Amino acid sequence: MLQYIHRQSHGKLKIPSQKGVHERILEMETEMVDGFQAMFKENTSNFAISLDAWTSSNGHAFMAIVIHYISNTRKLEECLIDFRELIEGIDFDEKNARMRCLPHTIHLAALKLLESVGALTKEEAARANSQSSPYQDAATEDISSSQDDLAVDHEDEPEDWTEDVTPNSGVIGRAVFKLRKIVHFVWSSPQQRQKFRQEVLKSMNKGETLPGIATMLILDVRTQWSSTHQMLCCALGFKDPIDNYTACSLREHELNEQEWEALKHVMDWLRSFREATMQMSATKHSMLSTTHAVFRGLQDDIKNILIKLPNDLDPTLKNGLVEAHRKLSDYFAKFDKSNYYHWAALLDPCISYTMLLDDYKDDPDLHGALELAKASLESHFETFYNTPASSQSMISSSTSQDSQRSPHKNFASRYTQKRSSATAERNELWEYFRQTAEPANFEKTDPLKWWNVRRESFPNLYRLTRDVLCIPGSAVAVERVFSGGRDVIGIQRASLHAQTIRSLMLVKAQLRLQHKAILDIVGDL
Template sequence: MSDEENPPQAKDDFVPKRKSKSAIWDYFGYKKEDVDQKQVICLECYKVVATKHGNTTNLSDHLKRHHKALYDEYKVKSGCEPKQKTICDAFASVTPYQKGSQRHKEITDAITFHIAKDMLPLNTVAKEGFKKMIRTLDRRYVIPSRTHFSQVAIKELYEKCKSKIEAELLSHVEYYAATTDLWSSRTTEPYISLTVHFLTEDFEIKSRCLQTAFFPESHTAENIGEALREAVAAWGLDETRQVCITTDNAANMVRAAALNKWTRLQCFGHRLHLAVENAVKNDGRIDRAVGVCKKLVSHFSHSWKARDALSKVQKELNLPSHCLISECQTRWGSRQMMISRILEQQQALTQVLSADKKVRHLIPTWQDIDVLESVSKSLVPMLDFTDALSGDEYVSVSFVKPVLQLFNTSLLEMQEEDTDLTKNIKKKILDYLNEKYEDDDTQKLLDMASFLDPRFKMDFISADKKTQVKARVASQMMECQEKSSCSTDVEPSASASASAPQAKKAKKSLGSFFKQSETVAKGDSSLSLKDAVEAELNTYMLTPPIDKEEDPLAWWKVHKLSFPRLARLARKYLCIPATSSPSERLFSTSGNIITCQRTCLKPAKVDRLVFLAKNLE
């Protein structure tokens, strides 16, 4: 007790327990003179704690009763928690899901969907970070091997998705449009794509990727045409129900469509690119000015010091902190954006380049600036139209004719303040587009699409063609009605006839007599079909057009019962894409899949992965 009444003044007077491993001994010790280490002393309150040799229970109880903060600290150090595991936790930590269980299949399917939809490499499932994430989410799930996902899971998902698309095409496709294009991967392997587009009965627009197939044959029109026909047949699609196919303007594509006797629509984006290229080619002034722009972009792209200096000058001059834009040879819009950015940053570029004698020659002259301003003024009005017409989630084909008229009457119309160069560029673009869209088949297709769009109707159809367009619409309405009548007039089968007498004869209701009278009246409907078509057509034309920013498909969904024959024609023509961008997007997806680390992917597997990435929902 004397020790407790007169505790030592310093903890240095105590020594730790010999050969101790427990963290509890950080808070207890022995006096130095206690050679045998029989009396345990608390280093906080200096009291003697009774305990047997090697037993630490009383020591932890002492801390818990008298020094709660030290006790909590001790529990953290020791890494043990007094909380006992629940039965569920104990069971979950030791019993993995069986491979055939529902939960195991759900998680495996979700991982497969994640890999296919987000275009991830299959070795993702073998990486430690991914495995740890899965263990954290569900400790009972044991992830299958990479081989399982490659050889089993992806194939099963592909077959399931393919069956779903086949059923959708069989049940919803009355008419469809298509797009196609050719592409070479980073390993120079050639591919041909095919997408289909259609409207459901509820006027929902659908786009489906059917293939990104390996195409090692020579890219002749005959081979391309045969490959496309085989692809359409493989999916059970009727060629007679194809409204048109949208392609670029390559000679082999044009001839392939002609050989298959398919109606073809030229890609508006590609045609506009060719029009711009035709307008600016063979002009030395433009070539020099654009060349200066390219050298400027190259200089600031390869010099960190130049970029840093440009950033500082931009702040000094209160200019936007924008980087220069590079040109893409196959996108005329990128050249226009490059020119606009050079003009925007002209003052900053001049100030930065003037400070370095070695690059002063890159400063654009006033003649170059005049040329760039003239080019920019002629091209800027058209910049947004390519992107706007490249979507596949809304109606685009009906916009082609209005856009062409807008170019002729407003956007590319000659202005008094225009320079001679600007006027020349505008004239060449208009002449080129008007010439290429004079084709009679193309005009008929665009007239039908524009007429069936409740935003435009006859607004952009020339006065001398309105009567012809109306007659063509009426003719096709009657054809659709006749085809519909033929498909619904099905004779009862023999088995149905045989089983009919066995059924109990139902008692006739009063309403059935009126139904019979209506059937008799419809027997002479062929005489009034022309009048019904004429009345429906006139009523549609008298209906006021909707706002230009409204959705025509939403309008048709509401009015399809009022105009049943026209609604079928709308489903036929409004599904056509104005550009071949859907096929080009497949190749962008392919490029994201065939990365530098995945160049050994086989073409068949590339086709599956692109198909899943575009069609999974």
Template sequence: ICKDLRPYSSVENEGFRALIAECEPRYTIPTRRFITETAVPRLYDEVKRHVIDSISKASRVAITCDGWTSRATQSYVTLTCHFISENWEMLSYVLQTRVLFGSHSGHNVGELLLEVFEEWGLTAKEPVLVTDNASNMVIAAEHAKLLHVRCFAHTLNLAAQRALKTTAVGRLLGKIRHIVTFFRKSALASQVLQEKQKLLNLPKHKLMNDVPTRWNSAFDMVERFLEQQPAICATLLSAEVRKNAKELWTMSDTDLTNAEDVAKTLRPLKVATLVMSEEKTPTVSIIAPLQAQLCQGSAEQPDDSGIVKEVKRALAQDLGKRYSNKSFLQMASALDPRFKALPFLTEGGRDDIFAAVGREAAELSEVREHEEHEGEHEGQTQPPPCKKSCALSDLFGETFSTELEQASQPSPITQAMIEVNAYRATEPLELSADPLNWWRKHEGVFPLLSNLARNTLCVPGTSVAAERIFSTAGDIVTAERSVIKPAHVDQLLFLNKNLKMYQRK
């Protein structure tokens, strides 16, 4: 029921009961009420305790948050939690799926976040909030006093949508969409298309239509159209299709060239979206270099066609105005051994970022040292033993011992800058390598920087983790289960996503 999202009523189905009776006639199948009110809640409580215990060991967490609407038109907000474990493994949990009553104002969402932080013990973990670019999410982060990172996948979607809405691209997509719709509605045309694909030795792929809310669906539609263009042209020119078609649109050579140019220009955004959707490797460190790379690639060239210039102009204008708080993103890139060269910054800019990294690492070290001392004092039941006295110690007091101690233990900021210089001198990591594995091996060499890296690289660059819950939720709140209670939706989503981690313990 939890792993496969089978309805609670499965235990009452005639076929299921017959199967169990055949496998083990002596087994008594639990009732639907027992599953709903006892078994699932009990398992939920067990897994929740495990999740809270796992999160308690994290030094910092990141939260992704997004809203969705069920078939019963109830508004839900789902939150996921991400952090890096002590052995440098990226861990992710679904925390909660709550119904949000009233308006989705930034204040209401912010209050919800504070309640969830309190319930799951996240308040002291300095949570970082990752959401889309919606204004209510920005206000919610300000209300909860959280560092806010905007989802880069959503940012790419906004930039690409702006490019797709330019006049020339809109007209081109309209022509392709008209032809694709004709093939999807005509069984005869689809059959002839398959024959032409076989004759021309083309992949037997179906034509794709676009979805307004997903720019990459328009890109996929154009790419598939270009891939199948020889078969499409042959089909539209065949006598049997022309005889049964009331109207057929054809693409001129200029249209085809424009389609190829648009696909080529937007392809880096599609690759970037796929890269940012990873959940097991750090992605926040990719945002700054990727944004710089895309902005550079959007610069107009003298030999660009008119439609390409329109697309690049729209992309450059939209991407250039995003991410006002670039210092955190650039620090994240500096702490990723793949991108620590920071080639998108000037030499002075690189020095400033690494100076900020050193200060942050030193401050984090001082905070942790202070917390450890407080913990020692709280756990101390007896006064510390008195130091043995001697004539020299009575004469000189702490003068020489203090000087020796200071000489042997540099200040946190000095130690941090020593580590920063040594870190910058190391060879950059290959782009295909795992930065967390690198930090696992070098944690002893860079103790201060590694602590800061663990606190920074745990932040996902997108809110994709929360958005992926929507498809799972659609398997729970179906038309047949539209009256399922919100508490059961929360339990099933939580268990479906977290059971695997719980069973690994």
């Protein structure tokens, strides 16, 4: 193939040997490590680390380590610095410096909802919690008609389709059990699929609007709550075809109106979890302040849904949503163990102290936690960042320029030297809160660009903000590495050694960085 493509070229095609490719990859790995060492020395900001463990398809356990930082060009960057095989367990006891992945917390709350309403057993929920696959992949999985058509043409039954299941207690448990039976029966043979398609066509002939997301029913993977949401979305769109189909073939699994209504409630609730996860995971850079805001929005959304629930709703459904909200609240309380969540929100000009104070005004505990976080931020700023280093360097540079322009002496310098620089620098934080008393537009303002424009007005506070806002709010960067690992370790590469996999993953990350750098240069032009 290479020879054919190269046939019109005048030069001779040189295809590197297997040994040559291997040596070049190792050279690129060495160059990458050297580049990281130089970057660590030159960059003036601190670094945040996100890490997670993953088991490859050929049985090797790896830990991916991704760093997040704001470069000297004042851009938020992230890159894979190591992909190392795990031989023994790693103890990590720095609780005050550990950030929780907020999308994963949503993942746990959604599973708690399905378990509480009876759509999942405790064993299935436990298996879902222990899944090694990236949960963001499931939450952002495409459910378009083109994706579903591929499944329709597949003759084999999914491995998760089992017959030995019994209906769980509660209306939603029975409804989900029946729906899974119906979908399983439709997919049991080409004849049954064709029969269901005929019911769909009849509904279309009646002028009914059918969902455009899929052309065939979907069976969920019980360890992925988002696939349950997709199954419910598709089934509710095909309500009449399903009713007509079960009336002819599966009378014992017919869904009554109460069960359809219960399925709709759960689908709407899961949509909130799905959209929150996608909003956190789909962002280019998931800053801690942004994910914190989305998490609070999800809490409020679930709270409002609970308030509006009808009194005659099945108690199992109510209790399930209450359990999910309690799971979110429990984890939000754990977030308070680290100051960085509130610090990131306080230093985000789109949120700042004003918006947090308004958000927490009805909760004395949260209001008290906010005041403590604000005080600790001031103390941390005074202790570690409110130094004359940056501001003094700016003053000295301007003074040296003035001295070069004029030989005259400044006999009033005794008063300028004794000016309370500490008070002025401490006022950087106060001045920032004053300027953000009316926060910037959340949708239109980039916090990093906002701070970049004002870095000379807040030289010391900018250094603190730079170190806080680079902290990621989710493990999306690490999960992205794991998703790419499946491309490296395919069926034909199942015998790769762990060190070879590490080299390939590091080189792949380096090539991605080089490609991004080219795009940045082209974009600047």
